[in-house]
Amino acid sequence: MSSIGSAAAATRTFKVWRGERGTGEFKSFTAEISPGMVVLDAIHQIQATQAPDLACRWNCKAGKCGSCSAEVNGKPRLMCLTRMESLPDGDVTVTPMKSFPSIKDLVTDVSWNYEQNKKITPFTPAKRGAAGVAADGTFRMQQVDVERSQEFRKCIECFLCQDTCHVIRDHDKKEVFSGPRFFVRAASLEMHPVDTADREPFLKHTGGIGFCNITKCCTEVCPEHIKITDNAIIPLKERVADRYYDPVVMLWRWMFKKKG
Amino acid sequence: MNQLSSPVAAPQGSGFGATLRTDQWWLGPLATGSLLLAFLIYSTIAAFIGGNYWVPGTNYLSPFYSPELWGTSPHAIFGIAPSWWPTGILPFSAALLILGGPAGFRLTCYYYRKAYYRSLWFDPVACAVGEPRKSYWGENSLPLILWNLHRYFLYLAIIFVFVLLYDGILAHFFPVNADGSAFANYHFLANGQPNPAFNAGGPLEPHHHVFGMSLVSLTLLINPLLIAGYTFGCHSLRHLVGGKKDCFSCGNPVRFKAWSFVSFLNRNHAVWAMASLVMVGFADIYVRLVAMGIWPQVRFF
Numbered sequence: 001m002s003s004i005g006s007a008a009a010a011t012r013t014f015k016v017w018r019g020e021r022g023t024g025e026f027k028s029f030t031a032e033i034s035p036g037m038v039v040l041d042a043i044h045q046i047q048a049t050q051a052p053d054l055a056c057r058w059n060c061k062a063g064k065c066g067s068c069s070a071e072v073n074g075k076p077r078l079m080c081l082t083r084m085e086s087l088p089d090g091d092v093t094v095t096p097m098k099s100f101p102s103i104k105d106l107v108t109d110v111s112w113n114y115e116q117n118k119k120i121t122p123f124t125p126a127k128r129g130a131a132g133v134a135a136d137g138t139f140r141m142q143q144v145d146v147e148r149s150q151e152f153r154k155c156i157e158c159f160l161c162q163d164t165c166h167v168i169r170d171h172d173k174k175e176v177f178s179g180p181r182f183f184v185r186a187a188s189l190e191m192h193p194v195d196t197a198d199r200e201p202f203l204k205h206t207g208g209i210g211f212c213n214i215t216k217c218c219t220e221v222c223p224e225h226i227k228i229t230d231n232a233i234i235p236l237k238e239r240v241a242d243r244y245y246d247p248v249v250m251l252w253r254w255m256f257k258k259k260g
Numbered sequence: 261m262n263q264l265s266s267p268v269a270a271p272q273g274s275g276f277g278a279t280l281r282t283d284q285w286w287l288g289p290l291a292t293g294s295l296l297l298a299f300l301i302y303s304t305i306a307a308f309i310g311g312n313y314w315v316p317g318t319n320y321l322s323p324f325y326s327p328e329l330w331g332t333s334p335h336a337i338f339g340i341a342p343s344w345w346p347t348g349i350l351p352f353s354a355a356l357l358i359l360g361g362p363a364g365f366r367l368t369c370y371y372y373r374k375a376y377y378r379s380l381w382f383d384p385v386a387c388a389v390g391e392p393r394k395s396y397w398g399e400n401s402l403p404l405i406l407w408n409l410h411r412y413f414l415y416l417a418i419i420f421v422f423v424l425l426y427d428g429i430l431a432h433f434f435p436v437n438a439d440g441s442a443f444a445n446y447h448f449l450a451n452g453q454p455n456p457a458f459n460a461g462g463p464l465e466p467h468h469h470v471f472g473m474s475l476v477s478l479t480l481l482i483n484p485l486l487i488a489g490y491t492f493g494c495h496s497l498r499h500l501v502g503g504k505k506d507c508f509s510c511g512n513p514v515r516f517k518a519w520s521f522v523s524f525l526n527r528n529h530a531v532w533a534m535a536s537l538v539m540v541g542f543a544d545i546y547v548r549l550v551a552m553g554i555w556p557q558v559r560f561f
């Protein structure tokens with residue numbers, strides 16, 4: 001850290017994981033660090049000068065495409081948003097996301113996530129002419145209602161939350177748990193004023209929201225600073241509790257035939 | 261890639277504590293875990309002691325013992341001890357009757373769940389750090405599935421906020437005799453033993469109360485305010501007052517206001533939770549030490 005900002009040619013050693021399909025090893029590279037540099041810059045420099053076949057995904061270099069997810073010094077992060085100044089002195093390790101199958105070097109196969117996405121009923125607006133929806137199918141939303149789902153819409157699908165979530169990372173519950181990113185998506189739809197679909201059964205059964213133990217690692221790593229646990233998961237857990245666990249609410253709904 | 265040496269499944273390794281993190285990830289869970297354990301041990305001991313939870317000559321009452329349904333202090337609502345209490349097996353303590361409410365609230369609280377799953381159960385101990393156990397059921401089966409009923413403890417906890425607030429206000433009124441001296445004619449001493457100086461012929465009630473303030477009375481007033489900040493930031497309350505609605509602008513302005521207020525407190529729920537935990541523990545310690553004559557109450561007026 002101290003060397004940054006002083007004269008030119010500060011160098012850092014990068015230990016980059018290289019390998020294919022689950023096997024590999026750390027390779028050491030040296031990169032020249034200049035002020036303002038991010039880890040992705042260093043990886044590009046290594047590609048350009050020492051390892052042309054080093055595989056990594058990237059696109060925008062602005063933290064908006066969600067491609068460059070990796071683990072820097074053991075922490076799941078976007079390489080393009082990880083400034084060198086923010087890292088302590090010493091070697092920098094760069095590894096692929098742990099929770100997804102490795103393809104090559106820093107590139108992993110994240111297709112499991114797209115499978116989860118398909119399980120979520122898409123936006124289903126109320127019929128034309130129904131409350132809140134005009135005859136031509138348009139609807140107006142007030143700012144207070146927009147704000148709630150706007151937070152969730154910031155998601156760039158970097159899948160860092162999925163990578164960090166211990167239910168996936170340590171317990172490999174991919175068969176029964178969809179993960180924080182998809183609770184965020186479900187929340188953005190469930191809390192939409194004119195949406196009519198019911199995703200609570202999905203959340204309880206297929207999505208496995210009960211496996212989440214609200215330990216907030218997803219929130220800790222989200223580069224969009226979405227309050228995943230507080231604003232998406234816990235409110236959804238409360239809705240699931242209303243529907244499936246709270247005897248008083250269940251009785252009330254049964255008596256007055258109110259659905260979800 | 262056949263020239264690769266020493267193949268391993270994942271560079272991060274596996275097993276408890278396995279990580280490539282270089283920061284002091286263990287510091288947070290260590291601090292949280294120590295605090296939780298310390299509180300757990302202290303509050304258990306304090307709850308079983310059954311004495312020195314009030315201070316004669318004042319209206320100080322330890323928050324662990326409030327509301328005091330039965331007990332030896334003048335705050336007891338129903339008398340000295342319930343007849344059904346198995347005194348032979350377990351000496352009576354007023355705290356044991358009521359502590360389940362606040363304890364259950366904190367045990368099932370979304371913040372504390374995170375805190376103890378991480379720091380005491382290591383599930384996970386920190387983000388991207390390996391866990392000790394392979395098996396995992398989450399909050400999907402017994403017993404943790406019951407935590408879904410957190411809201412019922414919330415209903416109880418709201419009652420406690422007002423009880424403790426009442427105690428905090430009452431602590432500022434000091435019982436005195438007609439001549440202004442501190443009222444002392446109690447049946448029992450603070451430690452629960454009969455008061456040898458009790459005078460059945462003398463006044464059994466204080467003549468009146470005078471307004472006053474001390475470090476203890478302030479502690480007992482700040483304590484419920486912190487507890488209120490914690491309780492009214494509860495995630496279940498946030499859902500109940502408005503979060504369950506999909507539309508805030510559809511004729512729910514009051515709900516939206518309430519939801520915004522709870523959301524505001526909820527943003528720092530962890531801070532409120534820990535601050536109120538430390539404070540409620542300190543309030544009991546302070547009352548206890550004053551009752552035992554070890555610490556001064558520091559009366560301002």
Ligand code: SF4
Pocket residue numbers: 164165166167179180211212213214215216217218219228229233
């Ligand atoms: S809060 Fe839940 S979803 Fe998020 S990382 Fe923790 S267990 Fe996973």
Ligand code: SF4
Pocket residue numbers: 154155156157158159160161162180181184218221222223224225226228
């Ligand atoms: S919720 Fe955050 S961490 Fe998860 S995929 Fe979206 S942007 Fe990435």
Ligand code: FES
Pocket residue numbers: 057058059060061062063064065066067068069078079080081
């Ligand atoms: S390159 Fe687009 S998020 Fe990093």
